[in-house]
Amino acid sequence: MSSVGFIGLGNMGLPMSINLATANDSKMDVIAFDANPTALNLAKEAGMRTASSVEEIGASNCSVIITMLPGCQAVDAVTPMLLESCDPNASTLFVDCSTVHPSTSRRWNEELKEKGHTRMDAPVSGGVKGATDGTLTFMVGCDDPATLQHAQPLLDIMGQRSIHCGTAGAGSxxxxxxxxxxxxxxxxxxxxxxxxxxxxxxxxxxxxxxxxxxxxxxxxxxxxxxxxxxxxxxxxxxxxxxxxxxxxxxxxxxxxxxxxxxxxxxxxxxxxxxxxxxxxxxxxxxxxxxxxxxxxxxxxxxxx
Incomplete structure (x- = not known):
């Protein structure tokens, strides 16, 4: 898990991505994007590479792409951009930490699966303090428990516990x-x-x-x-x-x-x-x- 993309550097996403990039035993390369230039500068100061667009994240051959977006509309806008730019011959794990309607999670889970990718909805609880301290709780929805196991090393850096709530959409x-x-x-x-x-x-x-x-x-x-x-x-x-x-x-x-x-x-x-x-x-x-x-x-x- 050498390269991780992170999209959405708001109050929650920025400290989560910083924890990933600065973990003592972490050797992963974190590449981040947000529409806010100030957030991108803070990410760069924390040692992350920064992208100029969503598509650049998709084209960066990340094994995992984490999204922390404001809601369904943003997820529906960003995910197709990633799909268009990701390598169609490589399987990418999409970890969506956004708070969205369960039907949105289920719909994108099916579409990504058809394209050869995997996805889990993993919204969080713990607030900004939990994001900063790395003590978040992840509520995970995924069809295959192996998907959670694959993402677990990343979730363990950003949070204290990850609970498999059920199939796709159950986390949401x-x-x-x-x-x-x-x-x-x-x-x-x-x-x-x-x-x-x-x-x-x-x-x-x-x-x-x-x-x-x-x-x-x-x-x-x-x-x-x-x-x-x-x-x-x-x-x-x-x-x-x-x-x-x-x-x-x-x-x-x-x-x-x-x-x-x-x-x-x-x-x-x-x-x-x-x-x-x-x-x-x-x-x-x-x-x-x-x-x-x-x-x-x-x-x-x-x-x-």
Whole structure:
């Protein structure tokens, strides 16, 4: 596995690719591409080769190409470019870490298989901190467990655990379920923190109690939406005016995918639908690029 392509150097993709390129025992050559020149410069500073286009990645004879893209539309745009430029006589493993609809993963899995390539959907959980620290969880969907085994050395550099969730599309489905729960969880924590402070409870004390009680959660403990709590704990985007985390518009996008998948499966998601609408409203109010914990400020009618 001497050459690895990496497309998508955003908040998650850049630290993931840097971990690949700088791993102590790694001898792989990482070639990266992103439409953002600043991200490409950061990749180059980390020791990666950089490409000028998606097609250049495809033509670079990479044994593995990893994509971390904003959504279905980007995956549908990038994958054909890679197919057109990849060596038709060589089998490439495509590892898609993007959060997309399960049907998108299944469709591209079949098309790549017909062209002699292999593919796995491998969306992640752990946030920007997990991407930076190399502690992500990969939710893997692939038809053959051997595909995961082939990618495992790379996943082990970027994350702490890889879970085979089932056949193609199962990783994408699992990620949507996780983010559906996470979105509602964060809204609950935001409401609780807002109510507690309004009733005169010190937010630091409230968070301490919740984190040692049944409300304990990642949204309360690691990414608490209250700026005072986040600053006190030294963790969470709220300590930095909600910059650098998982954007509200991305959460809205994931919720839209989850609600769509629910409709396809005939499953009612009333909390998911309401959560989607709330994150959509926050995005319309100019908070889409802020970490989704900014919902605390949105519920208060304030801006960070």
């Amino acid at each position: 489905a699992t990620k949507l379920c996780n983010n559906l729960a996470l979105a509602a969880q964060m809204l609950g924590i935001c409401e609780a923190m807002n109510l507690g402070e309004s009733l005169g409870v010190d937010p630091i004390v409230l968070a301490q109690v919740m984190n040692t009680s049944t409300a304990k959660s990642w949204s309360c403990e690691v990414n608490n939406p209250h700026p005072v709590v986040a600053t006190d704990r030294g963790t969470g985007a709220a300590a930095n005016r909600y910059e650098g985390g998982f954007g509200s518009k991305l959460m809205q996008k994931d919720l839209s995918l989850a609600v769509s998948a629910g409709a396809d499966a005939g499953v009612a998601l009333p909390v998911g639908v309401l959560s989607k609408e709330l994150y959509h409203m926050a995005t319309l109010h100019g908070l889409g690029d802020k970490d989704f914990g900014v919902m605390l400020q949105f519920l208060r009618g304030q801006k960070p």
